[in-house]
Amino acid sequence: MSNALETNKLSKRYGRTWALQDCTLNLPAGRVAALVGPNGAGKTTLLHLSVGLLEPTAGSVQVFGLSPTTQPGEALPRLGFVAQDTPLYKGFRVDELLTLGRKLNPGFDDALARARMHNLNIPLDRRAGKLSGGQQAQLALALALAKRPDLLLLDEPLASLDPLARREFLRQLLDAVTETGLTVLLSSHIIGDLERVCDYLIILSASHVQLAGDMQEIARTHKRLIGPRQDEAAIASVHTVIEASHTERQTTLLVRTNGPLFDPSWEAQEVSLEDIVLAYLSQQASERLQTPPSAREQNGIEVLK
Amino acid sequence: MTWLVWRQHRAEGLILLVVLAVISVFLLITGLEMANSFQQLRLSNCLNLVSRDSPCQGRMQVFDNQYSFLLGGTTLLLPLPLLLGALVGAPLVAREVEQRTHLLIWTQSITRMRWLTVKLALLLGVVLLVSGALLALLYWWQSPSAQIHGSFISRIYDTSGPVWVASALLALALGIFAGALTRRTASAIFLTIALFVAIRVPVEVLWRPNFETPVTITWPIDQQEPPALSNQAWRFASGYIDAQGNRSSDLREGCTGEMTTTQCLQANGVQANYISYQPGDRFWTFQWIETGIYMGFSVLALFAAVWLVRRRLN
Numbered sequence: 001m002s003n004a005l006e007t008n009k010l011s012k013r014y015g016r017t018w019a020l021q022d023c024t025l026n027l028p029a030g031r032v033a034a035l036v037g038p039n040g041a042g043k044t045t046l047l048h049l050s051v052g053l054l055e056p057t058a059g060s061v062q063v064f065g066l067s068p069t070t071q072p073g074e075a076l077p078r079l080g081f082v083a084q085d086t087p088l089y090k091g092f093r094v095d096e097l098l099t100l101g102r103k104l105n106p107g108f109d110d111a112l113a114r115a116r117m118h119n120l121n122i123p124l125d126r127r128a129g130k131l132s133g134g135q136q137a138q139l140a141l142a143l144a145l146a147k148r149p150d151l152l153l154l155d156e157p158l159a160s161l162d163p164l165a166r167r168e169f170l171r172q173l174l175d176a177v178t179e180t181g182l183t184v185l186l187s188s189h190i191i192g193d194l195e196r197v198c199d200y201l202i203i204l205s206a207s208h209v210q211l212a213g214d215m216q217e218i219a220r221t222h223k224r225l226i227g228p229r230q231d232e233a234a235i236a237s238v239h240t241v242i243e244a245s246h247t248e249r250q251t252t253l254l255v256r257t258n259g260p261l262f263d264p265s266w267e268a269q270e271v272s273l274e275d276i277v278l279a280y281l282s283q284q285a286s287e288r289l290q291t292p293p294s295a296r297e298q299n300g301i302e303v304l305k
Numbered sequence: 306m307t308w309l310v311w312r313q314h315r316a317e318g319l320i321l322l323v324v325l326a327v328i329s330v331f332l333l334i335t336g337l338e339m340a341n342s343f344q345q346l347r348l349s350n351c352l353n354l355v356s357r358d359s360p361c362q363g364r365m366q367v368f369d370n371q372y373s374f375l376l377g378g379t380t381l382l383l384p385l386p387l388l389l390g391a392l393v394g395a396p397l398v399a400r401e402v403e404q405r406t407h408l409l410i411w412t413q414s415i416t417r418m419r420w421l422t423v424k425l426a427l428l429l430g431v432v433l434l435v436s437g438a439l440l441a442l443l444y445w446w447q448s449p450s451a452q453i454h455g456s457f458i459s460r461i462y463d464t465s466g467p468v469w470v471a472s473a474l475l476a477l478a479l480g481i482f483a484g485a486l487t488r489r490t491a492s493a494i495f496l497t498i499a500l501f502v503a504i505r506v507p508v509e510v511l512w513r514p515n516f517e518t519p520v521t522i523t524w525p526i527d528q529q530e531p532p533a534l535s536n537q538a539w540r541f542a543s544g545y546i547d548a549q550g551n552r553s554s555d556l557r558e559g560c561t562g563e564m565t566t567t568q569c570l571q572a573n574g575v576q577a578n579y580i581s582y583q584p585g586d587r588f589w590t591f592q593w594i595e596t597g598i599y600m601g602f603s604v605l606a607l608f609a610a611v612w613l614v615r616r617r618l619n
Contacts, residue, residue, distance in 0.1 A: 048408075051412050052411075052412075053408060072416040072418075073416050076414050079412065081408070083405065083409065083412075087404060087405035087406045087409050088409060089404075090404070092312070100309055100312075103306065103308050104306065104309070104410075104413035104414060105414040105415075107414070
């Protein structure tokens with residue numbers, strides 16, 4: 001399957017700080033991917049690099065085989081982007097923003113945008129700055145969708161929305177995905193709401209990609225193992241231990257399995273996606289993962305360090 | 306894109322248009338009155354007379370007394386280009402970044418460079434047209450005074466030739482550059498003013514008098530009156546030349562009452578009187594040289610702005 005987004009050792013440095021380092025990533029077309037990581041992990045940097053707002057310090061990024069910085073004329077029409085906090089020209093009326101979309105995008109679907117505004121009860125003659133946060137987010141989404149992009153990138157689209165607006169926003173997004181089959185990459189510092197919407201997961205932390213892969217696959221291969229207190233070395237020789245905690249009598253591990261589990265002394269449990277994400281994020285904070293080389297790129301999951 | 310430029314700049318455009326309309330009406334009314342006085346005082350007969358006791362002198366004085374306030378008011382026009390630079394130029398990139406709308410506008414199908422070049426082309430084009438139109442009016446308005454006093458007086462020189470247009474374009478270009486550099490509208494406005502003054506003042510004060518080598522004429526010390534010079538000549542230095550050819554504007558020693566002027570000058574070692582000036586017919590050459598200088602700075606500023614937007618932002 002072709003990739004909507006491909007990065008290769010993509011790195012971005014601001015002054016002396018690396019915002020993103022050696023990020024290698026393939027996002028297959030047709031996926032709805034969640035880009036998850038704590039604040040300051042490099043999510044915004046990755047998205048901005050992907051839409052050509054930033055130029056890489058090193059490495060490369062391609063959308064549908066096009067470089068967003070050197071081939072913006074070809075790449076930009078295929079990209080939809082909604083930046084964090086959905087910046088809009090606050091003094092423009094809603095219909096003026098739609099006109100802006102129409103004037104600046106040859107393939108702009110004006111009817112679609114107007115229909116969305118109508119369905120959401122957003123008055124066309126209201127100034128964008130007078131709309132509620134949720135309405136502004138919907139307007140920004142409508143503008144990006146009416147561009148008819150092949151890849152839609154959303155930077156923390158849910159952060160400023162209340163739970164109701166969040167649900168509505170995601171519903172609108174999913175409708176669009178089912179209608180057009182576009183690829184979506186949306187960033188968030190929490191996984192909660194995204195679980196139902198996304199089928200692909202990318203975990204980014206401390207400017208590195210920790211994990212990227214199919215969501216179900218990730219859920220299937222990650223297990224919580226509970227057993228009598230013991231060292232995790234035996235398990236770690238076959239599987240990848242993400243997190244280990246010990247009490248006096250018991251050891252609890254969160255592992256990515258690289259094959260079947262044989263040792264009957266362990267009790268294997270399903271883990272929620274949220275726990276997996278948290279494990280990766282806290283693991284990053286403590287130590288670097290020791291992965292058997294053979295385990296890399298197994299199960300369609302890429303592990304990058 | 307044209308629509309967007311119109312939509313984003315219509316407020317500033319309206320302000321500038323109102324300012325210009327008020328100025329134009331004012332110039333029309335007062336200009337007609339001045340042209341009328343000029344004719345009634347028969348000042349056109351006076352233009353080639355330079356003798357001090359000519360009856361023309363009195364009539365010129367009448368004209369000057371009547372309109373000096375008005376003519377001096379032209380100085381108020383000089384900050385107009387700065388207003389343009391601060392109002393339109395400085396926020397062009399800075400406000401987008403401040404309000405983060407650059408993230409919206411640079412991710413539409415149109416490329417960032419096209420966004421910038423269309424904006425620049427349209428705004429510079431409009432400024433060129435509008436300042437050109439105002440120039441035509443100013444040129445007509447200043448002409449009575451220019452005929453009497455010469456076009457080299459800075460209040461006339463700055464507002465009745467292509468330097469006026471170039472100065473508007475320079476302010477706009479510097480504003481755009483400052484905005485792209487600082488990404489803050491407020492700091493960009495200050496930087497625009499600073500840069501504009503830093504370029505204009507030295508050019509006007511230090512460079513302009515020397516665009517071409519000034520003409521110097523000398524006359525003997527026993528001759529009180531200098532040779533006749535046209536009204537149009539720009540006199541900027543006069544004084545005494547000693548035997549070594551050194552020029553000075555003051556005498557080393559004062560003169561006592563018993564001495565005649567000639568004796569006094571001789572006592573000071575003065576060999577001749579001199580006066581340095583730029584002939585009036587160099588006006589347009591000077592205008593185009595200065596226009597070239599400002600255009601050069603404008604092009605530099607615009608290239609820097611394009612580079613900043615392309616490479617440095619974010």
